[in-house]
Amino acid sequence: MNKIILKAQDLDGFLTETDKQNIADMDALYRQVLLSFSILSTTQSATEKAKEEQNLIALYNEMGKRMQDICKDEPRIHVYSFLTPQESHPEASRLIAKLRDVRTGGQEFVYYIQRAYEMLFKLAYALPQAASKNYLIVKTPVTIPVQNYAVHKIPNIDDKIENTVxxxxxxxxxxxxxxxxxxIQEYSSHGYVTPFALFKIKRDESRHENDMEYILDLEKSYFKLESLNDKDLIFADPMxxxxxxxxxxxxYLLDQGVRPRSVQFFNVISALKGALRVVRALENCxxxxxxxxxxxxxxxxxxPGLGDAGDRINGKDREDQPRNIIQLIADYGSNIANLYRSQLREIEDTVLGGDR
Structure with missing residues (x-):
């Protein structure tokens, strides 16, 4: 079988001793959090509940402060809630709370995912006010007394976004x-639509975190190696x-001789360990x-996570009949299809055109 496998032990080999100690310290704090969860879920005493809620708040504040300190020492990890002005934090916090909530249904979950990635785009590309400007001239529906047009300025970030895949x-x-x-298309002065490369990868869910295996199935992936060289590769995975x-x-791409200009990983939520592993393992990420x-x-x-983001975005697959990418696209429905029609065309061409 044409498959590439990476083991969890290989990933941990990239971590520094300081990383491992920071992760162990965070695990110890979270064990205290789990004790608070147990008390809150079983107590009948309003006084005990109020006391434990305050303890839980203090623990979360301590964990947040420690993670912020850890990320200060790693300039390649950019956390929205650590880097943006204080007045921006409530928006991010409320959005994450909605995504975590078990009561948030499929369509609402997708809405908040869309908002999250708009915020991440601004975090990564900064959209500086001092940057040079591009001008958009837009034809409006108003025709009296003549056809009307509007002129809008946007920051010129073409050099940052028009080399992306x-x-x-x-x-x-x-x-x-x-x-x-x-x-990217909306902020490009040329309406640049990114090419797509599709990788079929899964982890072995029968295993535990410390012996996990990651399996890349090349037979069910669609990409051209030469189209990835010297490109800015963007991976957007919610978790x-x-x-x-x-x-x-x-x-795998590096082993095949691909040399990307950069690799950027966009997540709605990242675990501390996952973020550290990525930047330790990949120099240009x-x-x-x-x-x-x-x-x-x-x-x-x-x-505390938010469950399986894929299932909450796409709905669950039947175990005996997992959907392929074309079926997933079809199940998004007309609203998504109309909104992202340029992207869907690129994806369908990649899959049906046989790019590999």
């Missing part, structure tokens, strides 16, 4: 990749738990995340 680690990453591509899928794909969570559980899921 969207690299999709399938399923949960499909719609976020389309959203990022759409943002970065372990970093294993990204490292597997990029290490930056991580942009809206929110950082402290730990992983033994099954390699982010805590």
């Amino acid at each position: 969207m690299c999709v680690m399938l399923r949960g990453a499909l719609l976020p990749s389309m959203i990022m591509s759409k943002e 970065n738990a372990t970093g294993g899928s990204l490292v597997t794909v990029v290490k 930056k991580v942009y995340t809206l929110w950082m969570d402290p730990v992983l559980n033994e099954m390699a899921y982010i805590l």
Whole structure:
């Protein structure tokens, strides 16, 4: 079988001793958090509940401060809630709260994912006010007394975005990749639509976090190696738990002689361990995340996390009949299809045109 496999032990080999100690310290703090969860979920005493809620708030504040200090020492990890002005934090916090909430349904979840990636795009590309400007001349629906046009200025970031390729680690990453591509198209003065490269990768869910394997299936992937060389490769995966899928794909490309100009990883939520693994394993990679969570559980899921983002965006597959990428696109429906029609055309051409 034409498959590439990376093991969790390989990923941990990239971590420094300081990284490992920071991760262990965070695990110890989260064990205290779990004790608070147990008390809150069982107590019948209003006084005890109020006391434990204050303890939980203090623990989360301590974990947040420690993660912020850790990220200060790693300039390639960019966390929205650590870097933006204080007045921007409530928006991000409320958005993440909605994504986490078990009551947030599919369509609402997609809405908040779209908002999250708009915020991540601004974090990465800064959209500086002092930058030179591009001008958009837009024809409006108003025709009296004559046809009206409007002139709008946008920052000139063409040099940052018009060398990009969207690299999709399938399923949960499909719609976020389309959203990022759409943002690039809207801020390009030439209406640049990113090419797409599609990678079929999964982790072995029968394993635990410490012995996990990441499996890249080349037979079900669609890309051309030569089209990735000297490009800015963008990966948009809503959750970065372990970093294993990204490292597997990029290490494979490097082994095949691909030399990207840069690699950028966009996550709505990243675990501390996953972010550290990525930047330690890949020299030319930056991580942009809206929110950082402290730990992983033994099954390699982010805590407190938000569940399986792919299932919440796309709905669950039947185990005996997993959908391929064309079926996923069809299930998005007409609203998504109309909004991202340029991106869908690129993806369909990549798959049906036989690019590999």
